[in-house]
Amino acid sequence: MRRITLDQANQIIVAAFAKGAELNLKPLSVAVLDAGGHLLAFQRQDGASTLRAAIATGKAAGALALGISSRRIGEMAAERPSFIASLGPISPHGIVPAAGGVIVAGDDGAPIGAVGITGDTSDNDELCALAGIAAAGLTPQN
Amino acid sequence: MRRITLDQANQIIVAAFAKGAELNLKPLSVAVLDAGGHLLAFQRQDGASTLRAAIATGKAAGALALGISSRRIGEMAAERPSFIASLGPISPHGIVPAAGGVIVAGDDGAPIGAVGITGDTSDNDELCALAGIAAAGLTPQN
Amino acid sequence: MRRITLDQANQIIVAAFAKGAELNLKPLSVAVLDAGGHLLAFQRQDGASTLRAAIATGKAAGALALGISSRRIGEMAAERPSFIASLGPISPHGIVPAAGGVIVAGDDGAPIGAVGITGDTSDNDELCALAGIAAAGLTPQN
Amino acid sequence: MRRITLDQANQIIVAAFAKGAELNLKPLSVAVLDAGGHLLAFQRQDGASTLRAAIATGKAAGALALGISSRRIGEMAAERPSFIASLGPISPHGIVPAAGGVIVAGDDGAPIGAVGITGDTSDNDELCALAGIAAAGLTPQN
Known part of the structure; x- marks a missing residue:
């Protein structure tokens, strides 16, 4: 596994939304980024507010920027x-310091991308990210 | 029709990719934005380069910013x-002056969002945007 | 070959400088980026002016952004x-449209990084980038 | 001593990495800047995350910006x-307020550049910066 494919990114989003529906969460927004922090796929559920793409991306990009969730x-x-x-202004997509941004590890342990979710509590956002990553057969970084 | 739903945004992307496959185009990236220029959905096909989310968004956001394609x-x-x-630096997502960014009109003619596509020639990018909008039962602004 | 190591990045820079010395070029600046456009290594020769890090990075990052040299x-x-x-303001490191920025291809043909050089003519800058990539046993993208 | 040469900058980096290896630190990233805050040399060790060039530069540039470590x-x-x-957004490379950014003083006491390191704890990052400066025969600003 060297990179996240678009098919996998879409699987992550579908499964994250399914988890949100199961838990009866608020409208979610899910971003999937490649290892360099560039967007692969994004979806914002109806009713979510306008900054959600930036927040979801900022959680995932921040995780990749520092190498931790x-x-x-x-x-x-x-x-x-x-x-x-201080890192927000020097990071291309900002650094959003709240749970919900999870690095995806490749077969050699190095990051191959990240998932960022926003919309409900940060804990619930993260649960959905982990559900999405698992559903796509991928592995979150510890 | 007052806004683009996530279901419609996803239909637009699927149909745009189908048009790209039919025409044997290079890997495409498709952004669907709401009327305020905020991302609803995005997908980048495997093999596309890193700036494609920004370019697709910049075509669609630029169209909404000026009210023309x-x-x-x-x-x-x-x-x-x-x-x-001069407008790029003062527009949140830039203004990309090349075909492929198309406004979606609501039933009263006012914009309800926009689609931006990049990856092949600008003319082909626009063909795919129009195909996606039509497939979702929506109407491009003249 | 899945990524450029720091050892390889340093080899690229040393060999690029050797090529510059052989051709009696002006002071060079060399940036080596990973596939996501993030700096791995950089050196600026004595006497080079202040913007050289940004120019070298902007050539390499622009190449990765669009997928071409x-x-x-x-x-x-x-x-x-x-x-x-229009792409400069929406690209994290800008897009510098002049020869000297070359993508490095991995064993599956996908980018694993890029080299950007500035200081002499653009043609000479590119010669040194290609010399550096070859000296590290790596392959430029066609 | 009126400026840091590229040879000295490279010596700083090599010695900082040696100190990191001696102390068994995490992968380090080291930036050496001239007196104007412009990058002279940078290296990121394998396994370091993507924002490290910006963080190392932001520590060193911040030090020069305010004239203190x-x-x-x-x-x-x-x-x-x-x-x-408030200073981050108005400083070209940001201001990162954590140990690891050290000004290098010339023979008249005025700054001739700065070193910024990130990767381990801030205290360890600073130890490596001081080791690098000493190894190059240079003097940190008190």
């Missing part, structure tokens, strides 16, 4: 708020 | 290059 | 100046 | 977070 970036932001805040 | 923006750019160039 | 982007810019100019 | 900028950020946060 956006949940862990959120924890870093609690300890070192000025450091994390 | 990106083909007509391209014609304006030929006549008034400095004017069109 | 910066020489071909320069040719596109001659035919479609407004289109190429 | 990025460690002291971090201390200022703890006391005056809004002030430091």
Whole structure:
């Protein structure tokens, strides 16, 4: 597994939405990025607000930028708020420090992309990201 | 018809890709935006280069920004290059002056969104955008 | 070959500088980027002016953004100046339309990175990029 | 000593990596800037994440921007977070308020450049910067 295909990206989104429906969550927005942080696929459910593409992308791109999940970036932001805040302006898609951005690992453990979800609580957003990654037969980075 | 639903956005993308396959085009990237220029759905076919999300979005957002197709923006750019160039830095997603960005009109004629496609020639990109809009039962702005 | 290692990036730079010395060129600046357009290594020879990191990066990043060499982007810019100019503001490192930015292809033909050189004529810059890529045992994209 | 040569910049990077290996640190990224904040040399070790060039540069450029080390900028950020946060968007390479960015002083005490390192803890990043500067026969600004 060297990269996420478009078919896999679409599977991730469909499965993430299915998880959201199962949990009766608010409208979700899901971005799937390649290893370099460039968008492969995105969908925003009806009723979601206007910044959702940027937030979903900023969770996933931030994870790739620092090599850790956006949940862990959120924890870093609690300890070192000025450091994390300083990275937003120098990161092409920003750094959104809240759970829901998960790196996808390739067969050698290196990142092959990332998934970012926003719309419900950050914990629920992350649950849906993990469900989507699993449904596509892919592996989240620990 | 007052807005593009996610189902319609996905139909647009599927039909645009089908048109691309029928015409044997290069890998395409398709963005569907709401009336405010915010992304509803996006897909990038395998093998497309990294800036394609930005280019597809920039065609569609530029069309909405000026109220005309990106083909007509391209014609304006030929006549008034400095004017069109000046708009890129002040438009959130840029203004890409090449065919392939088409406004979708609602039943009262006002824009309800736009489609932007990049990957092949601009003329072919636009053909696929029009095919996608028609397949979703929607109407391009004249 | 799935990615450019730091050792290979350094080999590219050393060999590019050797080619520049052999041809008695002006001070060169060489950037090596990964497939996502993120810097792996950079060196600027003594006497080069201040924007050289940005220019070298902009040639390489532009090539990856569009999937073609910066020489071909320069040719596109001659035919479609407004289109190429519109991409600068929406590309994280800009798009520099002049020879000297060359994509490196992996064993499956997909990009694994790019080299960008500036300092002498664009033709000479490109010669040095190709020399560097060959010296590292890598393959430029046709 | 009026400026950092490319040879010295490369020595700084090699010695910083040696210090990182000695201390068994995570993959490091090292940027060396001239007095104007423009990149002279950069290397990112294999396995480092994508934003590392920007972070290393942002530590070094921030130090030069304010005339103090990025460690002291971090201390200022703890006391005056809004002030430091306001500088990021108006600084070409941002201001990263965490240890690891060290100014190099010339023989008259004025800055001749700066080193920025990221990858491990900020304290370790700074240790490697100081080791690199010393190995090149240069002097950190007190």
